[in-house]
Amino acid sequence: MDALVNAExxxxxxxxxxxxxxxxxxxxxxxxxxAAVSLVVTLLSLAVIYLGLGFEFLxxxxxxxxxxxxxxxxxxxxxxxxxxxxNESGTRTGRRLDFAGAAIAVLLFxxxxxxxxxxxxxxxxxxxxxxxxxxIADALFVRFLLPFEVxxxxxxxxxxxxxxxxxxxxxxxEWPRR
Amino acid sequence: xTLWLTVLLPLAGAALLALAGxxxxxxxxxxxxxxAIALSFGAVLSMTTAGTGPGVRATLGPWLPLAGAxxxxxxxxxxxxxxxxxxxxxxxxxxxxxxxxxxxxxTQRYFAALDLFVAAMLLIVLGANLAILFAGWxxxxxxxxxxxxxxxxxxAAAAAAVKAFxxxxxxxAAFLIGLLAILxxxxxxxxxxxxxxxxxxxxxxxxxxxxxxxxxxxxxxxPDAMEGPTPVSALIHAATMVTAGxxxxxxxxxxxxxxxxxxxxxxxxxxxxxxxxxxxxxxDLKRVLAWSTISQxxxxxxxxxxxxxxxxxxxxxxxxxxxxxxxxxxxxxxxATGDEQDLRRLGGLAARLRWTTPAFAAGALGLAxxxxxSGFFSKEAIAAAALDRPWLLAAVLLxxxxxxxxAARLFTLVFLAPAGSAASAGAHExxxxxxxxxxxxxxxxxxxxxxVASGTVALGVPEPARPPxxxxxxxxxxxxxxxxxxxxxSRSGARELLxxxxxxxxxxxxxxxxxxxxxxxxxxxxxxxxxxRGAEATLQWSLDAAGRLVTRAGARxxxxxxxxxxxxxxxxLAGAALLxxxxxxxGTGSR
Amino acid sequence: MPTTAYLLLGALLFALGAAGVVMRANALxxxxxxxxxxxxxxxxxxxAAKRFGELDGVIVAFFVIAVAAAEVAVGLAIVIxxxxxxxxxxxxxxxxxxx
Numbered sequence: 011m012d013a014l015v016n017a018e019x020x021x022x023x024x025x026x027x028x029x030x031x032x033x034x035x036x037x038x039x040x041x042x043x044x045a046a047v048s049l050v051v052t053l054l055s056l057a058v059i060y061l062g063l064g065f066e067f068l069x070x071x072x073x074x075x076x077x078x079x080x081x082x083x084x085x086x087x088x089x090x091x092x093x094x095x096x097n098e099s100g101t102r103t104g105r106r107l108d109f110a111g112a113a114i115a116v117l118l119f120x121x122x123x124x125x126x127x128x129x130x131x132x133x134x135x136x137x138x139x140x141x142x143x144x145x146i147a148d149a150l151f152v153r154f155l156l157p158f159e160v161x162x163x164x165x166x167x168x169x170x171x172x173x174x175x176x177x178x179x180x181x182x183x184e185w186p187r188r
Numbered sequence: 189x190t191l192w193l194t195v196l197l198p199l200a201g202a203a204l205l206a207l208a209g210x211x212x213x214x215x216x217x218x219x220x221x222x223x224a225i226a227l228s229f230g231a232v233l234s235m236t237t238a239g240t241g242p243g244v245r246a247t248l249g250p251w252l253p254l255a256g257a258x259x260x261x262x263x264x265x266x267x268x269x270x271x272x273x274x275x276x277x278x279x280x281x282x283x284x285x286x287x288x289x290x291x292x293x294x295t296q297r298y299f300a301a302l303d304l305f306v307a308a309m310l311l312i313v314l315g316a317n318l319a320i321l322f323a324g325w326x327x328x329x330x331x332x333x334x335x336x337x338x339x340x341x342x343x344a345a346a347a348a349a350v351k352a353f354x355x356x357x358x359x360x361a362a363f364l365i366g367l368l369a370i371l372x373x374x375x376x377x378x379x380x381x382x383x384x385x386x387x388x389x390x391x392x393x394x395x396x397x398x399x400x401x402x403x404x405x406x407x408x409x410x411p412d413a414m415e416g417p418t419p420v421s422a423l424i425h426a427a428t429m430v431t432a433g434x435x436x437x438x439x440x441x442x443x444x445x446x447x448x449x450x451x452x453x454x455x456x457x458x459x460x461x462x463x464x465x466x467x468x469x470x471x472d473l474k475r476v477l478a479w480s481t482i483s484q485x486x487x488x489x490x491x492x493x494x495x496x497x498x499x500x501x502x503x504x505x506x507x508x509x510x511x512x513x514x515x516x517x518x519x520x521x522x523x524a525t526g527d528e529q530d531l532r533r534l535g536g537l538a539a540r541l542r543w544t545t546p547a548f549a550a551g552a553l554g555l556a557x558x559x560x561x562s563g564f565f566s567k568e569a570i571a572a573a574a575l576d577r578p579w580l581l582a583a584v585l586l587x588x589x590x591x592x593x594x595a596a597r598l599f600t601l602v603f604l605a606p607a608g609s610a611a612s613a614g615a616h617e618x619x620x621x622x623x624x625x626x627x628x629x630x631x632x633x634x635x636x637x638x639x640v641a642s643g644t645v646a647l648g649v650p651e652p653a654r655p656p657x658x659x660x661x662x663x664x665x666x667x668x669x670x671x672x673x674x675x676x677x678s679r680s681g682a683r684e685l686l687x688x689x690x691x692x693x694x695x696x697x698x699x700x701x702x703x704x705x706x707x708x709x710x711x712x713x714x715x716x717x718x719x720x721r722g723a724e725a726t727l728q729w730s731l732d733a734a735g736r737l738v739t740r741a742g743a744r745x746x747x748x749x750x751x752x753x754x755x756x757x758x759x760x761l762a763g764a765a766l767l768x769x770x771x772x773x774x775g776t777g778s779r
Numbered sequence: 780m781p782t783t784a785y786l787l788l789g790a791l792l793f794a795l796g797a798a799g800v801v802m803r804a805n806a807l808x809x810x811x812x813x814x815x816x817x818x819x820x821x822x823x824x825x826x827a828a829k830r831f832g833e834l835d836g837v838i839v840a841f842f843v844i845a846v847a848a849a850e851v852a853v854g855l856a857i858v859i860x861x862x863x864x865x866x867x868x869x870x871x872x873x874x875x876x877x878x
Contacts, residue, residue: 026788033792033815037799042807049811056818059785063829068837072821075844080814080851087855088807091862110758111801114765115794121768122790126783128772149838161845168849175856753809753870758801 021062029055042088046081053077067146190231191246191261194271195310197228202303209296218286221299225282225306229275236268242648245316255319256376262316264380266438266501269647270313273505277427277512278306280625284516285419287621288523298338298417305331309428312435318367318377321436325363325400328429329356335424336416348412355409359399366392382443390448393440397452401433401485404459408701410482414474418522421474422515426481427508434485434504437492449493456489457583462698464590468597469694473518473529476598480555481511483587487570490580496573498649502640503566505647510554510563510633516626517548521602523622524615531598536607540615543623545603547630552599554633556592557667562637568663572655588663589670596674604679785826792819804869806858810851817847 029052036048053076060069150158201224209217235244240263248259282302289295308331311324329352337349366389371377373389385393397403402410413425424430437444437452463483470476484507491500521534524541528534538545554563567588574580617623640647693699792815799812821840828836 022784026784029788030791030795033795037795037803037808037812037815039808040805042805042811045808045811049814052815053818056822059788059822060825063785063825065825065828065837068825068840071841071844075848076814076818080848083851083855084807084811087859090859091807107752107754107758108802110762111754111798114758114761114801115798117765118761118768118797119790119794121765121772122793123787125768125772126786126790145834146837149834150841154838154842157842161842165845165849168852172852172856175853176859754801754804761797761801 022059025055025058025062029059043085046084046088049084050077050081053081067143189246190235190240191244191263191314192248193231194228194275195261195307195314197231197307198224198303198310199307200224202300202307205296205300205303209300212296214290214292214295215286217295217299218282218289221303222279222282222286224303225275225279228306228310229272229279232268232271232275236272240268242267252319255317255371256378257317257319259320260316261311261314261320262379263314264439265649266435266497267314269501269505269649270435271310273508274309274313274428275306277508277629278302278309278423280628281419281423281427281512281516284422284519284622284625285417287619288417288419288519290619290621292417294338294340298335301331301334301338302423305335305424305429309432312432315379317379318370321379321439322363322367325396325432326360328424328432329353329360329400332356332413332424332429335420336413338417338420339415342415345415348409348415352409352413355406356399359396359406362392362399363396366390366396379439382440385440385443385445387445387447390443390445391451393436393444394448394452397433397436398455399433400436401430401489402482403433403455403486403489404462405700407459407463407482411475411478414472414478418474418515418519421478422512422519425478426511426515430481430485431488431504431508434488434492434500437489438497438500441492441495441497449495451493453490453493453577453580456486456493457580457587458486459483460486460490460587461583461590464587464594465690466694466698468590468594469691471531471695473521473531473534473598473602474515476531476594477511477514477518480591480594481507483591484511484555487567487584487587490584491570491573494573494577494580496570496652498647498651499566499569499573501647501649502569502637506554506562506566506633506637509629509636510551510561513547513551513626513629513633514555516622516629517544517551520544520618520622520626521548521615523618525609528609530608531601533609534602534607535605536603537615538603541603541617543617543627547623547626548603549599550630550634552595554637556595556671557588557663558592558671559664559667560638561634562632562640564664564667565637565641568655568660569652571659571663572652575655575659585663585666589666592667592670593674596671597678600675600678604675606680782826782830785829786823789819789823789826792816792822806861806870809870810854810858814847814851817843 032048032051032055036045036052039045039048053072057069057072057077060066060072201220204224205217205220209220212220242263242265245260245262247261251257251259282299285298285302289298292298305328308324308327312321312328315321315324333349333353336352337345339345367377369389369392370382370385374382376382395406399406410425410430414421416425437449460483463479463486467476467479467483470479484503488500488503488507491497491503520541521537521544522529524537524544525534550561553561557563557567567584571581571584571588574584618626796812796814796816796819799815800809803809803812821843824836824839824843826836828834828840
């Protein structure tokens with residue numbers, strides 16, 4: 011009788027499948043709002059995978075920041091630009107790029123897979139994985155304190171930049187009429 | 189070490205003038221230029237009085253180890269008399285130049301080139317190996333070019349300088365090839381240890397000498413070189429540089445193949461005769477002297493070719509004195525008449541130029557080989573050497589007659605015949621700065637021959653037995669007859685001394701100039717311009733091709749700069765894939 | 780679960796994102812694809828952290844998330860600005876930097 015399916019394996023299998031499907035949907039949907047929603051699904055499934063690996067804190071961050079804040083930003087932008095259109099694959103350059111994109115993706119995956127499979131990695135996972143919140147805290151606030159602080163400055167800069175870039179110029183009309 | 193001083197002093201003078209002369213005045217140029225040469229003369233004189241003899245060597249240091257050539261000067265039997273003559277005559281001419289160029293703006297260039305010339309000429313006279321000699325050989329050619337074209341703004345002068353340089357180049361090339369052949373064969377260039385040379389090498393060296401000494405057929409540059417200032421004509425194109433060919437023959441002497449020496453003598457005789465005929469028909473004061481120089485050097489070639497070192501050397505020095513006198517006198521005449529050179533327009537200057545006239549006469553006497561002027565004795569020596577070669581002897585004697593003829597004609601037309609123009613009638617004497625050197629040279633021209641013949645002055649070369657008195661008598665009579673004829677026919681004004689057809693041909697140098705310029709120069713020029721056009725076309729095409737290549741490649745690359753974001757991303761990812769592939773294939777796939 | 784599986788999943792997600800970046804002309808879709816690629820990288824780091832028993836991979840993932848947030852903010856602001864000028868979010872039309 012086979013061993014019970016490992017919880018981690020099971021989680022991985024299901025979450026992984028959902029992740030790939032949602033990702034494909036997010037990338038290739040013409041309707042950007044649907045794409046954004048699919049993105050949420052992808053991110054959440056990744057969070058589940060992190061949980062399965064035992065990284066609870068990271069999973070929480072993934073849900074809160076990525077699926078929570080970032081996708082919200084996306085959604086707002088999509089709403090603002092709902093009137094805007096993009097002509098895809100209509101031109102000869104577009105068709106060439108389609109082909110190039112597909113080819114590159116296939117090539118990349120093949121190479122990566124080859125590299126991954128050839129590498130001599132042990133099957134099992136090392137015991138005693140460091141998921142301890144204390145260890146994480148120590149890493150973030152002691153060992154990597156400088157990058158941490160720099161990142162906060164970066165976020166501040168991004169905030170200011172976003173505001174500056176996105177505001178209306180006084181000389182422009184609000185939305186040019188079509 | 190004094191030996192090297194003779195060369196280094198004028199060299200230092202030249203350097204000083206070249207580098208610092210711009211800040212000095214005209215007078216300073218003349219003083220420095222003349223002083224350096226005079227000091228060099230002093231050095232040579234001190235060696236003479238100290239009894240320094242042949243065999244003395246002085247080395248400054250190593251130079252070309254592969255050629256076995258060091259920076260060495262050595263005195264051989266011709267070294268001391270030649271060095272004395274070169275430095276002495278140069279110093280006097282430099283002094284003369286101060287007055288002659290009193291109002292010239294290019295004195296810095298002039299005296300620097302003059303000093304450099306003296307240093308180079310001494311290298312030819314004193315160099316211990318052919319490498320040093322050749323260095324001096326080339327340098328005198330350079331100085332000749334610089335000085336012929338001293339008045340840079342005159343196109344005729346520039347053309348003459350180029351012609352001189354190019355014709356000399358032919359000889360220099362032959363010389364160099366011969367030199368390299370000697371090096372390949374003997375592995376040494378030291379004069380005196382060369383041993384007998386092959387006919388081919390000797391012929392090459394003779395060609396170099398022929399070009400430098402303006403003998404047939406490479407003589408065409410010398411008459412044109414008269415475009416330079418007269419002191420330059422006196423020094424370089426009469427007394428020193430053109431004699432370098434003779435010096436070479438004398439110094440190499442026994443090493444040269446006898447057949448080639450015989451050719452040299454025959455060539456010299458032919459040149460002497462031909463040039464004398466041409467001189468007889470000339471109407472330009474300086475051109476007569478130029479062709480005369482060619483003729484006299486021909487006589488020296490006869491002497492050298494016959495192995496008569498004493499005769500050739502004697503005539504070389506004597507000729508230097510009287511020809512320099514004649515040229516400086518001509519300069520005085522030109523200074524007096526406002527640069528009038530046409531014999532038909534000169535005349536009657538005897539009364540007005542109290543000092544120039546006798547000086548010029550002394551030179552003319554020497555040229556005509558009338559006793560007791562030095563030319564008489566030196567020409568007799570050459571004739572004596574040719575006693576057993578009837579043809580050569582006849583040529584020498586005939587040349588003597590012709591020389592007397594044109595010398596007398598020249599003197600008569602300039603000084604005795606009635607004045608041919610207003611300029612001539614209103615002539616004034618030259619300043620002392622010009623007259624003093626002129627006088628000194630005139631005295632030398634008069635007395636040198638007698639001094640040597642009587643044994644008071646020794647040339648340092650063994651003298652042959654005394655020639656038979658019949659020779660002296662015959663030579664003297666021929667000279668007197670010729671001179672008298674020349675005087676009579678010219679004293680009423682310019683009259684042709686030759687039958688008209690011959691005269692016209694002679695005036696034009698027997699058409700050799702046109703022949704060589706037309707045939708030789710034009711064909712070379714045609715080939716050169718064809719090559720140039722071909723080279724230029726090729727160059728143009730290759731540049732165009734390079735340009736087109738770059739443009740096309742650039743256009744192709746530019747298509748990648750589409751501005752399309754997605755294209756850039758595609759390139760980026762493709763590059764990453766490539767790197768990944770390379771990394772995997774590179775064998776570092778596993779840890 | 781062998782580490783290889785996680786890595787393969789990461790590679791697959793990365794390839795999908797790469798395809799999207801080249802094949803979509805809509806700027807917003809392009810940004811979505813970029814986010815997908817970033818997440819794939821995160822997954823790879825986390826898997827490595829698990830495999831080697833080191834926390835560093837997780838820390839990297841944290842920072843990647845933080846930076847991704849900043850990047851999305853600025854990127855969307857730019858897209859909005861460009862859209863105002865060109866009335867379009869088609870990146871193919873925004874080729875002013877050509878040549």
